[in-house]
Every structure is written in structure tokens, then in C-alpha cells.
Amino acid sequence: MKKILAIVLACAMLIPASVFFALADASGVSFGNVPHVSDSDITVDGNNDDPAWANALTLQINVLDTNDSADPDSTTFATGTCQLLWSDDAIYAFYAINDPTIIAPDPDNQQNSPWMCDSVELFLDPTNGGTTVFQYRVDRANFPSFDNRIDGVDNGLTGPDADQCPTVMTWASRVDDANHMYYVELKANTAGISAGSKVGLQLQINDMVDDTNREVVREANSQDALSWDMTMYDYITLDATSAVPATTAAPDTTAAGGGDVAATTAPATSPTTGDNGIVAIVLVAIAALGAAVVTGKVVARKRG
Numbered sequence: 001m002k003k004i005l006a007i008v009l010a011c012a013m014l015i016p017a018s019v020f021f022a023l024a025d026a027s028g029v030s031f032g033n034v035p036h037v038s039d040s041d042i043t044v045d046g047n048n049d050d051p052a053w054a055n056a057l058t059l060q061i062n063v064l065d066t067n068d069s070a071d072p073d074s075t076t077f078a079t080g081t082c083q084l085l086w087s088d089d090a091i092y093a094f095y096a097i098n099d100p101t102i103i104a105p106d107p108d109n110q111q112n113s114p115w116m117c118d119s120v121e122l123f124l125d126p127t128n129g130g131t132t133v134f135q136y137r138v139d140r141a142n143f144p145s146f147d148n149r150i151d152g153v154d155n156g157l158t159g160p161d162a163d164q165c166p167t168v169m170t171w172a173s174r175v176d177d178a179n180h181m182y183y184v185e186l187k188a189n190t191a192g193i194s195a196g197s198k199v200g201l202q203l204q205i206n207d208m209v210d211d212t213n214r215e216v217v218r219e220a221n222s223q224d225a226l227s228w229d230m231t232m233y234d235y236i237t238l239d240a241t242s243a244v245p246a247t248t249a250a251p252d253t254t255a256a257g258g259g260d261v262a263a264t265t266a267p268a269t270s271p272t273t274g275d276n277g278i279v280a281i282v283l284v285a286i287a288a289l290g291a292a293v294v295t296g297k298v299v300a301r302k303r304g
């Protein structure tokens with residue numbers, strides 16, 4: 001028995017570290033819990049003043065992608081936040097982006113290479129399975145585009161000329177050029193999700209710094225996953241807790257026939273952040289066991 005164990009361990013030591021991470025890829029670690037809304041709670045108008053937004057999970061987008069950026073040493077690039085909510089058939093995202101270089105989107109780029117426009121992207125893997133991902137993009141001029149990988153197959157870019165974006169998303173952007181800000185509110189139709197679902201997630205800012213050069217900025221994640229590295233995504237957890245603040249009527253202390261009854265709002269339970277460290281340790285342990293008998297696969301990367 002000891003001899004068999006020694007052989008197994010010896011074989012495991014010969015397996016490159018990348019294989020361990022490839023095996024750990026499929027599940028990732030949690031960005032945190034996302035609270036629930038009804039579709040009627042959110043008006044997609046480019047403003048996050050719907051009350052539920054106050055209780056959304058908020059992630060920072062502030063890590064420069066040094067592989068895809070024109071200047072991987074840049075220290076001045078767009079950064080921002082993304083708030084997240086979910087309903088029974090969609091993921092909602094609200095982006096607030098500070099972009100120091102205001103570049104009007106080029107119409108040809110919008111149609112053919114929309115990632116070369118100041119824009120935000122949301123990548124969703126509804127099953128966190130690492131093979132099927134939906135990409136939703138809106139630029140600062142409110143131009144949408146959509147792409148996907150179904151079982152790893154690229155089905156091509158969808159833009160408004162194809163009149164297909166409204167079938168998969170609802171979007172609205174708002175620009176505040178005076179403060180170098182723009183905002184995008186997005187409803188990304190996402191079939192099959194329910195409370196408890198783990199949804200693979202990637203966030204991206206495309207920051208044009210001039211007409212032809214782009215900086216790419218993403219959220220911090222456990223494996224430095226980039227846009228289409230879907231086997232390496234971390235995930236959000238969909239929580240049944242309502243994001244809508246409960247409204248309670250204040251007691252009427254005035255005499256009969258008296259004044260107005262004021263309504264007050266109580267905050268819903270704040271979303272919690274997952275314990276990435278513990279999960280990562282468990283995943284690495286599981287991957288190490290699996291690595292002895294399973295070989296990793298090479299994932300082709302395509303940037304967009």
C-alpha cells in the first residue's frame with residue numbers, strides 16, 4: 001500500500017502546477033452574495049436611484065490587463081465600480097466609470113470591433129461550468145453588442161444592425177463628460193438561474209486612450225482571468241434575500257383626522273462577501289487529488 005501511495009505521489013509531483021490550476025478552474029471562488037429583485041423594481045434608465053441598488057453587491061474594476069492593454073505600464077486608465085442584482089430571469093449591472101480619456105466611439109468600430117470603443121462589458125457563465133458564456137457590452141454612446149460561446153463555440157458578434165441585442169439585453173448609458181464619468185445600467189437576460197446559483201463572472205472596461213489604442217481593465221480575481229478565460233472565472237452567488245428596502249408605515253401620533261403618515265425605509269440585509277481564502281484552499285486540495293488521474297486541457301484564448 002505504501003508503495004502504491006509513493007508511486008501516486010511521485011506521479012503527482014511530475015504534473016505541472018498549471019494542471020492543478022486548470023482543474024481548480026471550473027469552480028473558482030466567490031465574489032460574494034447578490035441580493036434578489038423583481039424586474040419591476042428596476043427601471044433601466046442609466047440611473048441607480050431604484051431603491052434596490054443601495055443593497056447591491058459592489059465590485060471594483062481597477063486591475064490593468066497587462067496582456068491586452070496598449071501600454072501595460074500605464075498608471076492612468078479608466079476605473080470604476082459595478083453593482084450587481086439578480087431577478088428570476090436576469091442579472092442587473094450598474095457601472096460607474098471614471099474614464100480620463102474621452103474618445104467619441106468610431107461608427108466603424110461600433111459595428112465591427114466594438115471592444116475598440118470606450119465601453120463596459122459583462123461576461124456571465126450561468127452554470128459556472130466554464131464552457132458557455134454570454135458577453136454583454138455597452139459603449140459610452142449607448143451602443144450595445146453581444147457575443148457568446150456555446151459549448152466553447154464562438155457564435156459571432158451581435159449588434160443592433162442585426163436587431164438582436166434587444167432579445168438578450170436592456171441597456172441605458174448616461175455621460176457626464178465634465179467629470180470624466182459615464183454610467184451604464186444593464187439588464188442581461190439570463191435563463192435558468194435561481195437562488196443558490198453560482199454564476200461565473202468577468203467585468204471589463206475598454207478604455208480607448210486615443211483613436212487606435214486601448215487599455216483593458218478588469219476586476220481582481222483569484223486566477224487573473226481575462227475576458228474569455230471562462231474556465232478561470234470566479235463567481236457570484238445568487239441570494240434569495242430581497243434587495244428592496246422594506247417599507248413600514250410609521251405610527252400616526254396625531255389626533256384623529258390629523259396629519260400625514262410618514263413612510264420610512266429600513267435597509268435590507270447587506271450582502272456578504274465570500275471567504276475566498278478558505279474556498280481556495282479546499283479547491284486546491286481537491287484539484288491536487290484529481291490531478292493524479294486527470295489531465296488538463298488547453299484553453300484557447302481570444303480577446304474581445
Ligand SMILES: [Ca+2]
Nearest residue numbers: 043044045047
Ligand atoms: Ca434605474
Ligand SMILES: [Ca+2]
Nearest residue numbers: 101118207208
Ligand atoms: Ca477612454
